Amino acid sequence: MRWWKILAIALLLYTYIGGLLITVPDVGNLQHTIRNAFFHIPMWTTQFIALSISLVYSIKYLRTPKIANDIYAVEYSKTGIVFGLLGLVTGMEWANFTWGAAWSNDPKQLGVAVALLIYLAYFVLRNSMTDIDKRARISAVYNIFAFFIYIPMILILPRMVESLHPGGKGVEGNPGFNGDDLNTAMKWVIRPAYIGWALLGIWITTLRLRLHLYTEKTQTAV
């Protein structure tokens, strides 16, 4: 077992124990749901990290067309989708209690919905081709193109639509909290939580990668 896997377990244990036990500040109508911050926000960072790694491997594939690079790109984007869904579910659950509705066209909600659509389209595109090299190359091109359109999108969306999230436009009457509302104890839990969840995401992906590469190897050997 590598050191970073042990670190991931330790950090997540710390997140769960610390996140559920520390005293949290009383902000608006959040009450104890504020503890969801330790589990909801890291989903987004992990999603973004996984999708960025996927992008890097797609670029790598175009530079050196090795099939392993393509497999890395696919598996990381799958992890990105899973964490995106988890972030969506945890966020909607939270929003249901604090904003009154699970969906309120918040720019961040829209952003993740778009990301899910983009990456689901990526898989549809992949599965429409049978030739392995061609599939790898064309989907790598789409992955790169989509990612670089997605970045300006998540920068533009918050300026177009009003947000209920902290720090967004139209924060009047916002029941959420902003960065200043995190007290020191919360900061000490949430920062390790980012790292812990990101490491867990990478760990899950490496397991899937091993399986994928193994099946690839056995299938070509036959």
Add this chain to the structure above:
Amino acid sequence: MTAGIVHIAALLRKDILLEIRQQYTFYGILLYVASTIFVLYLAMGQPESAVWNGLFWMIQLFICVNAVAKSFLQESSGRMLYYYSIAGARDYILSKLIFNAGLMILMSITSLILFRLLMGDPLQHPWKFLGTVCLGGCSLSLVFTFLSAIAARARQNAAMIAILGFPLIIPQILLLMRISNDAFSDVIQGGFLLMSLVLVGLDILVITLAVILFPFLWKD
């Protein structure tokens, strides 16, 4: 550089000639525009300005998918190889981007005229809106041209272009609707110039990505 421009001009000329000789595709799209807007008129009558604006841009999306879809689908692989040997990938994609932008601007203006004829005329600043329409048609066509190249390489049809493209076109569509809102009211809203510049910036980003990425699509 000059050789590149000559190549692009020659490829553009070829596309325009093809369009003139095989006019059925051009008129086909034109008829698509007209019949879509007519059906819309029968369904909606003359809606208020917000609905008018939304419908207009959604129709532009569908027109764009249909107008741009054939640009790569019509090229056989043998012909692609021939272009590759005489012109190179960058000249080829640039000529396609320019051609489709021109085609889409033409279609957008046509649909604007039809919209004003059939769906009522809520525009307060028609010239401002015309400018937005040209910019918008251009922006939409750039994204969909590149996606049609991807779909054509995957041997897929227009449905694939829509699946790939609709999530990606959201920033442009939102910006366009916001910009064109200006043309519907007497009150001048701020940020018109800034948002137009952001849109132009997005277009430049798309062109850059297309020029960098297209050579990889092309290779077989």
